[in-house]
Amino acid sequence: MTPDAGSALAGLTGADSVAHWTQRYGHALMDTFGAPQRVLVRGEGPYVWDADGTRYLDLLGGIAVNSLGHAHPTLTAAISAQLGTLGHISNFFASPTQIALAERLLDLAGAPEGSRVFLTNSGTEANEAAFKMARRNTGLDESGNGVRRTRVLALEGGFHGRSMGALALTSKAAYREPFEPLPGGVEFLPFGDADALRAAFADGGGATVAAVVLEPIQGEAGVRPLPPGYLALARELTAAHGALLVLDEVQTGMGRTGTWLAHQHPHLGGGIVPDVVTLAKGLGGGFPVGAVVAYGERAATLLGRGQHGTTFGGNPVASAAALATIGVIDRDGLLAHVTDLGAWWRQQVAALGHPLVAEVRGEGLLIAVELTAPVAADVAARALAAGFVVNPCTPTTLRMAPPYVLTREQAATFTDFLAALPHDLGEATP
Known part of the structure; x- marks a missing residue:
């Protein structure tokens, strides 16, 4: 029997876990996207939460879609x-x-x-x-x-x-x-x-x-x-x-x-x-x-x-x-904020001097971190485990397109994540 719609939107705990919903996804949806990385149940501002209650900083914004973040009160x-x-x-x-x-x-x-x-x-x-x-x-x-x-x-x-x-x-x-x-x-x-x-x-x-x-x-x-x-x-x-x-x-x-x-x-x-x-x-x-x-x-x-x-x-x-x-x-003056935050963030990442970061490019809040080795998928998986959503759009490129409401403090947490990446990550890749 199909569960009612309300149960799918309520606070998901117990049996309604990421694993539970991922299994149901595999039986109900065409395999055009592959298995979902997580099953997300709610969002607020630049954050989303999965069915296990884990919070993530959404630095992809639905692939440049959620310009105001999630559940913005004026939009809703x-x-x-x-x-x-x-x-x-x-x-x-x-x-x-x-x-x-x-x-x-x-x-x-x-x-x-x-x-x-x-x-x-x-x-x-x-x-x-x-x-x-x-x-x-x-x-x-x-x-x-x-x-x-x-x-x-x-x-x-x-x-x-x-x-x-x-x-x-x-x-x-x-x-x-x-x-x-x-x-x-x-x-x-x-x-x-x-x-x-x-x-x-x-x-x-x-x-x-x-x-x-x-x-x-x-x-x-x-x-x-x-x-x-x-x-x-x-x-x-x-x-x-x-x-x-x-x-x-x-x-x-x-x-x-x-x-x-x-x-x-x-x-x-x-x-x-x-x-x-x-x-x-x-x-x-x-x-x-x-x-x-x-x-x-x-x-x-x-x-x-x-x-x-x-x-x-x-x-x-x-x-x-x-x-x-x-x-x-x-x-809310978000065009100026996008310009200022993007320029500051790109400079911060470039200034890390991390051997895995070859280049930082983009404009505003459409940003790429180019890596020195084809480990973008590995870095994105590590980021997700650490609570960040980014996109490995090429084997050597991480793409970020976060909501315009992102703050410097929030962006800096991902910069810190990049700084902590193992220096030999690229060397371990065949």
């Missing part, structure tokens, strides 16, 4: 209030929260007149919409004259999602190969190689490029910021040839780097104006919501009536969650 109140008034209505109708969110996003993006927003449920959905916009950027006039744009350029190491269109933009062979053939026309350029980008547009090839899709910082590949000047070059080339510049800010957007959008950061984009930006993750503070921001009338009209849609996208509750998240970030 906004969601509860909206759900108590109007939950779901379909996109045959509109709601004030949906409209207000779109207006707020256009304002934060600094988007010009004629810009528009399409609201989704996730980053993958946002990137699917952007891919369809690229397909609509044909290069042909109303009479069918011109050179057809069929090429979409993306970067090696990029990650844009798991659905078929977003997966086609994602370079990792292990993700792609089981599902081929994928939507065609995508070409992968070497990461950050300006000469390769220029070559892709050279000798008349620029007329066949529909879009260039970039992450200002590649998260999955190890928190790799694009080199200085790369985004500006991409903007120059795409503008000259009529291609779209699509920025995937699913992970980097909504304050993660200390600016609302990463390409607004002087170290990353210097304020360039793209054609399309995709958002999700931190936008809803933990509630599923995503968005496509189309800059200017040309981009905003690429998808016409009936050419795209979503059942849940822009629903009143998700929109209320996003508005509340944006409001708290603004009200």
